[in-house]
Amino acid sequence: MSRFYSDTVKNISPYVPGEQPKDRRFIKLNTNENPYPASPSVIEAMRSVTGLEARLYPDPEAAALRRTLADHYGLAMNQVFVGNGSDEVLAMAYPAFFNRTDTIAFPDITYSFYPVYAALYEIPSLVIPLAEDFIIDFKEYPENLKGFLLANPNAPTGIAVTAKTVEALLRQRPNTLLIVDEAYIDFGGESVVSLVPRYDNLLVIQTMSKARSLAGLRVGMAFGAPELIRGLESIRDSFNSYTLDVVAQRAAKAAYEDVAYFEKTRQAIMATRERTVAALEALGMHVCPSSANFVFCTLPGVAGVLVQQYLRDNGVLVRRFAMERIKDWLRITVGLDEEMDEVIRLLQLFVQQKG
């Protein structure tokens, strides 16, 4: 403990990301990465950056990328914000919109970075338990919230709500800023980006790390009313003027332009997921209905830590969260077909040995 630590450092418990193993080769199904490589046109775009471009600061406005995103979603450029991963975008949204006297809410089981940001910025937060079946009961959320964090689909459950449900929330709570985190939206959920022009209390956050196979490049986006985007820009420009480097800007633009590759890979992942869910259920596992590139599942009567360790011993990394309610559940990323075949084979063996 350094005598120079601030109270913030003394009091926070940082987010713990999934393991990125360096030594042993695992089937890596623990951080919801896309099993397919970035599109060839993305790699080509990355390699087009010259030494003379690398010496210059990148465009702080990321205009070319934001133009592409705006056109893709039918928005204006001033409704689009980009950052160094959706985590950074979220980390800027909290101080942009919430005071230390406000209350924000999110479910007990959701992306575990939400309470970390709240602690970092000292924003009081109301943590509301999901219903028994991991469904969000919106009636449980008070009316007077300043902010509502909604991961859709939710993580780590994979359960989505409809766009109609989100729109009803926006109407019922005009004074609540609804932040819809659509990190996994492209695997079967209904995006509400198209509602951005109609609701000034909506901020939609997305990422290129999942459906665009670009976790390594760190690109996240926010879509919202121009005034909300200006709020994010104001925090960004008080923190780091140039958060997206020249390579990431170019790669991200190319990723959105290669629609065919995006469609092909996301459809493949959804097909693999459906097949995986059926196989896990055939083994007697409970599986949440997933609209994401992962499945959240449990083997009744068996401690999750045992299943996780068994898979790890056999070369497969999956994610488990220490929280009491879900400690026996595993979050398994949807990988390649052959990777999921191996997971299913291992779990079959495990169930047989138990039986």
Add this chain to the structure above:
Amino acid sequence: MSRFYSDTVKNISPYVPGEQPKDRRFIKLNTNENPYPASPSVIEAMRSVTGLEARLYPDPEAAALRRTLADHYGLAMNQVFVGNGSDEVLAMAYPAFFNRTDTIAFPDITYSFYPVYAALYEIPSLVIPLAEDFIIDFKEYPENLKGFLLANPNAPTGIAVTAKTVEALLRQRPNTLLIVDEAYIDFGGESVVSLVPRYDNLLVIQTMSKARSLAGLRVGMAFGAPELIRGLESIRDSFNSYTLDVVAQRAAKAAYEDVAYFEKTRQAIMATRERTVAALEALGMHVCPSSANFVFCTLPGVAGVLVQQYLRDNGVLVRRFAMERIKDWLRITVGLDEEMDEVIRLLQLFVQQKG
């Protein structure tokens, strides 16, 4: 103004970076970029990133890069932190080490992001005027400071203090965290990185944007006692788990490995600077003694805004700061020899027309 803005957004005045022109071609001497391209081995390293690597999250520890930096400076890996540009590293240092009840100090004329961070995090700051000749008078700084921000060389003056002066400060003020911002250190200053193992109240911040020609890739570093580094990591991991993308990590490592290119280009820049300073002084300009890759100069009796506009009209961008004390001074980045020849030629014409 959105009804969702936080008090923070309402109260801050973001940093304004130098213009990055998109349309017209300028001789761009306004943001202290390196005139030489990134090293060929850096570009090769960037291009080695594959589509399968881009799909995976980058190493959150940036271990390979930190190993290279540690070896380069004779430090241990746990004395090295990396971030998305030195601006981000600074933006994490404030909340890591300073409370809203602490006092930090910096000069009136220095890197203009320091007061912006202080406003963002609501850290009370003591702004102490430089002496008449833009020298820092350390006796003016109270003893009981929690933090002291020292840009060495200072920006935008380019004036450096010796390592001996810095070490005296560290000894005299063991309870003050001294943050030495060495963004421009490789152009003639004396780095205090070698003091890191001996002083736990020293945090040295550097960047790859200047002497390593990598402004476009956004890589900054901090060097300090392991406990200070852990404080930075704690904030980073509560903000964004993976701030440095896979391409930036690989490029930065290659940049530090190509020592010959670094030496050649920084020597060339220093030689061009000396020649430029002599020519500007021959024109009757006052020029601060620069240990950086820019010169800070003024033409006595002429408004700075006129000279800046004249240069702009003739295709040269330079930086000027609106602050009263230095409003007639220009900060001119040291570019290629032929670029500086053009600046000198234009200023000669300007002086002749005035005379």
